[in-house]
Amino acid sequence: MPEGILCNKNKVTTLEHLQALLADKSGKQYYQEMNNLDVDAKALWDLVQKTCKSRIRTWLEICTHCGLCADSCFYYLANHKDPQQVPSYKIQSTLGQIIRRKGQVDNAFMQMAMDTAFCKCTCCTRCGVYCPLGIDTGVMFSYLRGLLFSQGFTPWEMKIGTGMHRVYRAQMDVTTEDWVDTCSWMAEENADDWPGLEIPVDKENADILYTVNAREPKHYPEDIAQAAILFHVAGENWTVPSEGWEETSLAMFAGDWEACKLQVESVYAAMDRLKPKRMVVTECGHAYRATVIEGPYWAGLKTGKTPIESLHYVEWVAEALRAGKLKIDPAKKIKEPVTYQDSCNYIRNGGLWEAARYIMSQIAEDFREMTPSREHNFCCGGGGGLNGIGRYREQRNVGLRVKRDQILATGAKLVVAPCHNCWDAIRDLEEVYEIGIRWSFLKPLLINMIEVPEHLKPAE
Amino acid sequence: MYEFVTGPLAWLAFLVFFIGIIVRLVFYVRGLDWKLDRVTYSVNTSYGVRGAVRSILFWLTPFGTHSWRDNPGFTILVFVLHLGLIFTPLLLLAHNIFLQERWGFSLWSMPDALSDVMTIAVIASAVLLALRRIALPEVRIITSAYDYLMLAIAVAPFVTGLIARYAYTHSEPWLIAHVLSGELFLVAIPLTKLSHFVLFFATRAQLGMDYGIKRGGMKSSGINW
Numbered sequence: 001m002p003e004g005i006l007c008n009k010n011k012v013t014t015l016e017h018l019q020a021l022l023a024d025k026s027g028k029q030y031y032q033e034m035n036n037l038d039v040d041a042k043a044l045w046d047l048v049q050k051t052c053k054s055r056i057r058t059w060l061e062i063c064t065h066c067g068l069c070a071d072s073c074f075y076y077l078a079n080h081k082d083p084q085q086v087p088s089y090k091i092q093s094t095l096g097q098i099i100r101r102k103g104q105v106d107n108a109f110m111q112m113a114m115d116t117a118f119c120k121c122t123c124c125t126r127c128g129v130y131c132p133l134g135i136d137t138g139v140m141f142s143y144l145r146g147l148l149f150s151q152g153f154t155p156w157e158m159k160i161g162t163g164m165h166r167v168y169r170a171q172m173d174v175t176t177e178d179w180v181d182t183c184s185w186m187a188e189e190n191a192d193d194w195p196g197l198e199i200p201v202d203k204e205n206a207d208i209l210y211t212v213n214a215r216e217p218k219h220y221p222e223d224i225a226q227a228a229i230l231f232h233v234a235g236e237n238w239t240v241p242s243e244g245w246e247e248t249s250l251a252m253f254a255g256d257w258e259a260c261k262l263q264v265e266s267v268y269a270a271m272d273r274l275k276p277k278r279m280v281v282t283e284c285g286h287a288y289r290a291t292v293i294e295g296p297y298w299a300g301l302k303t304g305k306t307p308i309e310s311l312h313y314v315e316w317v318a319e320a321l322r323a324g325k326l327k328i329d330p331a332k333k334i335k336e337p338v339t340y341q342d343s344c345n346y347i348r349n350g351g352l353w354e355a356a357r358y359i360m361s362q363i364a365e366d367f368r369e370m371t372p373s374r375e376h377n378f379c380c381g382g383g384g385g386l387n388g389i390g391r392y393r394e395q396r397n398v399g400l401r402v403k404r405d406q407i408l409a410t411g412a413k414l415v416v417a418p419c420h421n422c423w424d425a426i427r428d429l430e431e432v433y434e435i436g437i438r439w440s441f442l443k444p445l446l447i448n449m450i451e452v453p454e455h456l457k458p459a460e
Numbered sequence: 461m462y463e464f465v466t467g468p469l470a471w472l473a474f475l476v477f478f479i480g481i482i483v484r485l486v487f488y489v490r491g492l493d494w495k496l497d498r499v500t501y502s503v504n505t506s507y508g509v510r511g512a513v514r515s516i517l518f519w520l521t522p523f524g525t526h527s528w529r530d531n532p533g534f535t536i537l538v539f540v541l542h543l544g545l546i547f548t549p550l551l552l553l554a555h556n557i558f559l560q561e562r563w564g565f566s567l568w569s570m571p572d573a574l575s576d577v578m579t580i581a582v583i584a585s586a587v588l589l590a591l592r593r594i595a596l597p598e599v600r601i602i603t604s605a606y607d608y609l610m611l612a613i614a615v616a617p618f619v620t621g622l623i624a625r626y627a628y629t630h631s632e633p634w635l636i637a638h639v640l641s642g643e644l645f646l647v648a649i650p651l652t653k654l655s656h657f658v659l660f661f662a663t664r665a666q667l668g669m670d671y672g673i674k675r676g677g678m679k680s681s682g683i684n685w
Binding site for chain 1: 492495598599670681
């Protein structure tokens with residue numbers, strides 16, 4: 001059977017296709033069909049020739065096999081220094097082989113490559129920072145994921161995720177109506193405590209266009225309320241778009257570059273339509289990476305920048321604290337030891353470590369850095385889409401050990417994690433390893449410690 | 461034979477070397493694609509140049525990066541090997557006398573004792589790097605015969621040169637072997653992964669531009685390599 005009903009080379013473009021995939025619990029049928037999926041070696045090689053240019057080919061060719069990348073990889077460390085977890089080995093035995101064999105690979109190879117690309121690399125790009133020749137294996141694994149996706153070899157949840165982006169322009173089945181309703185619901189729900197609180201939808205010429213992660217309207221609507229409260233207290237002129245509100249990109253994790261483009265263009269269209277001055281992205285690392293860092297390239301914007309200036313949430317918080325728009329009540333600062341999880345996507349790959357440090361200096365009395373930290377920090381263990389893939393849960397949990405040990409070494413019991421993936425991974429590591437820690441986004445912490453001007457307080 | 465290997469064959473080797481490295485560089489740059497690589501190489505240029513220069517300079521400095529500092533033994537071996545590979549042949553007195561005789565110019569020459577030390581250091585570091593490949597499981601798994609061949613090609617002119625210098629009798633065959641191995645090294649640079657002789661600068665500049673332009677360079681003081 002060359003092409004399965006669920007597992008095939010087709011893109012998920014219809015609700016029916018998406019529902020059929022969702023009905024296949026844990027992807028049982030999907031993975032069975034994958035065992036019989038043919039590899040179109042010619043198409044694979046054509047794609048390589050079209051898209052694999054001098055940057056990646058040179059990386060693969062000149063790697064001197066020095067092994068310096070080994071210790072940079074949290075998977076290598078978490079797996080007792082298993083040589084098969086050395087980044088150079090992982091990429092040479094997958095992408096390297098596809099190129100050496102000119103695409104002549106079989107089903108078993110493609111499944112091995114898929115497993116390697118998804119559960120032995122989170123595309124955290126830390127190894128690239130430790131390679132003397134500047135070889136970024138994380139970037140190559142992301143590219144490999146794209147090749148695998150084109151042949152139908154992608155984890156079940158990734159196939160669903162890309163379908164969600166194509167059908168809903170969101171990583172989850174949240175419609176425009178659901179989103180707008182959630183915004184009004186959250187504004188109403190908090191109106192008594194925060195007089196005058198609004199979540200303005202589609203307001204033109206606002207100072208800030210706020211965009212989110214679909215998980216927030218779907219599972220954590222209070223996050224939207226918290227964002228609204230903080231903007232309200234800071235006196236910001238802000239809005240959310242009714243369409244183009246979703247920043248995330250499971251398509252980026254899957255390597256479905258067409259869907260990546262469709263998704264970010266929906267956000268850029270909202271910028272164009274509402275003409276805000278700036279955009280602020282919620283506390284999500286990969287959302288920022290997708291829409292602000294990589295997105296302009298998918299959309300073909302030659303400046304390499306989003307149509308309007310775009311900020312990660314930590315940038316906005318740092319700015320609001322510096323400008324005095326948000327004031328911290330010194331008595332309410334975090335007293336206990338607290339550490340900060342540097343997300344690969346907006347710290348190492350986004351350069352925002354100083355904003356994060358400034359925030360921590362303002363809200364915590366006993367801030368403790370992880371070792372290593374900032375752009376050298378280890379991945380939380382759940383990046384690159386790994387948190388959401390059932391097939392690799394066991395390997396993901398092994399990978400979490402590095403983050404567990406880093407957190408334990410700080411002595412902190414609270415971890416600030418302004419990134420959905422990191423937040424999930426740290427929650428899960430507590431569930432698996434029970435080390436007695438708590439974890440939090442910034443918003444709930446800030447709401448509990450900001451000084452609220454009298455006129456914004458509810459009447460007694 | 462000596463005349464041939466130091467005459468036409470030497471010309472050929474230098475021709476392949478110089479044209480080869482230029483071709484490698486040109487093809488590398490021509491193969492960069494702003495959309496596929498997702499780096500605006502020709503826009504945001506000041507950030508790109510800054511990122512590229514930082515990326516090269518930090519890594520050219522011994523112990524200048526986290527990775528170098530984390531691996532001090534390896535760092536010393538790598539720098540000794542590469543400095544010796546580049547500067548010993550350029551500044552060797554015998555080479556410069558030869559250059560003066562043949563082409564009428566020469567560079568500053570270092571004392572013979574120093575060049576002996578550097579030659580031995582190159583050979584010793586190559587041997588230690590080869591042993592490292594065998595000893596460390598994380599290096600062994602990615603090592604192939606090709607990697608040893610590269611080391612052998614790079615170090616052969618030094619071994620043969622040292623023997624030719626100290627062989628009291630029958631030194632000419634060693635001298636010819638020295639010249640031939642040197643020419644093999646020159647030819648191998650553009651044609652093998654020894655092309656990192658020049659592509660090191662290209663790939664480092666590329667990643668530096670990537671970080672400098674796209675991955676945070678415009679919002680930070682630059683990645684702390």
